[in-house]
Amino acid sequence: MSIAACFRLARAGFTLDVDLALPGRGVIGIAGPSGAGKSTVLRLIAGLEQAEAGRLQVNGSRWHDGATVLPAHARPVGMVFQDARLFPHLSVRQNVAYGWQRIHPAARRVTLAQAIEAFDLGPLCERDVARLSGGERQRVALARAVAVSPQLMLLDEPLAALDATRKDEILPYLARLARDFALPVLYVSHAPDELAQLADHLVWLQDGRVRACAPAMQLFADPDSPFNQREDCAAVIPARIALHDGRDQLSQAVFDGGALWLAGLRHPPGAAVRLRIAARDVSLARGTPTHSSILNILPATVTALRPHGPWCLVALAVGAATLFARVSHRSVRELALGEGVSVYAQVKAAAMS
Numbered sequence: 125m126s127i128a129a130c131f132r133l134a135r136a137g138f139t140l141d142v143d144l145a146l147p148g149r150g151v152i153g154i155a156g157p158s159g160a161g162k163s164t165v166l167r168l169i170a171g172l173e174q175a176e177a178g179r180l181q182v183n184g185s186r187w188h189d190g191a192t193v194l195p196a197h198a199r200p201v202g203m204v205f206q207d208a209r210l211f212p213h214l215s216v217r218q219n220v221a222y223g224w225q226r227i228h229p230a231a232r233r234v235t236l237a238q239a240i241e242a243f244d245l246g247p248l249c250e251r252d253v254a255r256l257s258g259g260e261r262q263r264v265a266l267a268r269a270v271a272v273s274p275q276l277m278l279l280d281e282p283l284a285a286l287d288a289t290r291k292d293e294i295l296p297y298l299a300r301l302a303r304d305f306a307l308p309v310l311y312v313s314h315a316p317d318e319l320a321q322l323a324d325h326l327v328w329l330q331d332g333r334v335r336a337c338a339p340a341m342q343l344f345a346d347p348d349s350p351f352n353q354r355e356d357c358a359a360v361i362p363a364r365i366a367l368h369d370g371r372d373q374l375s376q377a378v379f380d381g382g383a384l385w386l387a388g389l390r391h392p393p394g395a396a397v398r399l400r401i402a403a404r405d406v407s408l409a410r411g412t413p414t415h416s417s418i419l420n421i422l423p424a425t426v427t428a429l430r431p432h433g434p435w436c437l438v439a440l441a442v443g444a445a446t447l448f449a450r451v452s453h454r455s456v457r458e459l460a461l462g463e464g465v466s467v468y469a470q471v472k473a474a475a476m477s
């Protein structure tokens with residue numbers, strides 16, 4: 125199960141030259157600065173644009189091999205963009221059924237009912253799409269894309285136009301998309317929180333080139349990865365909700381390195397979560413801090429220090445997990461921080477998403 129995508133394309137002022145070897149399952153996040161070529165890569169994979177030279181193989185099927193190019197209409201892909209692009213004159217059900225009807229019955233791997241149920245569209249089925257919220261419209265667009273029995277989903281910033289609440293509503297549907305339909309999902313996004321929640325594998329594009337391509341957890345934990353050069357750099361830690369303390373409205377999450385108290389989390393006990401802990405929300409101490417309002421104090425070992433503008437980014441091993449702290453250069457000197465030094469990492473309960 126793999127995707128091999130190799131494209132070269134030149135436009136005025138922009139050259140794309142990528143050779144990607146990707147897993148053929150799970151969510152593959154594609155990030156990078158504006159104009160890096162992310163949408164162009166999706167369009168080339170969909171066959172909506174032609175490369176000067178290219179090769180594309182998706183889980184054993186050759187879609188582009190030198191001069192042999194499968195036309196866009198023959199490629200089994202489902203695409204969803206920032207704007208839902210629904211057919212305005214059709215109902216929700218008719219929108220979802222649109223592509224499904226065009227698939228030969230013998231080639232259908234998804235029933236219309238499955239596509240509707242997977243995105244909880246049952247109660248909206250007869251609704252005119254003009255009367256849907258932004259989040260509902262994106263659910264219809266996702267269901268319509270899945271209904272064509274694709275072998276690959278291409279999502280180009282599908283949540284970018286939604287506010288934070290709507291985004292939180294849609295994220296679980298996206299997480300289930302790759303899992304329940306056993307579909308590889310290429311997911312272009314500028315939002316680190318979305319990638320932290322969804323991505324199994326990550327690609328960073330810059331100036332039309334691949335700067336990083338690796339399993340998501342590996343890149344999230346690497347202080348040198350392009351994902352950690354931003355001001356809002358954060359650690360991503362897989363964890364499981366252990367219990368809720370109703371009196372203080374806190375949840376405890378356990379991870380491979382200890383436990384953390386969190387505020388405002390809605391997941392039930394037992395749920396698998398990915399904690400995103402911003403480096404600016406982690407402070408360091410050399411001794412055991414006492415009489416502090418900070419609920420989470422974790423013994424840690426410094427594994428790397430990197431200059432981060434006016435700050436220093438400190439990578440910490442906490443059991444098998446990596447945490448980041450952003451501290452001043454003065455703190456680095458005063459605490460005599462260096463590789464291998466033992467510290468206590470302090471994380472506020474409210475500082476996780």
Ligand SMILES: Nc1ncnc2c1ncn2[C@@H]1O[C@H](COP(=O)(O)OP(=O)(O)OP(=O)(O)O)[C@@H](O)[C@H]1O
Binds near residue numbers: 157
């Ligand atoms: N149809 C087009 N014709 C000519 N140039 C284009 C076309 N579409 C995009 N470009 C250019 O190609 C480059 C890559 O664009 P692309 O849209 O793939 O970047 P992106 O990484 O998706 O950016 P963003 O994050 O802003 O959406 C940019 O320089 C862009 O201006």
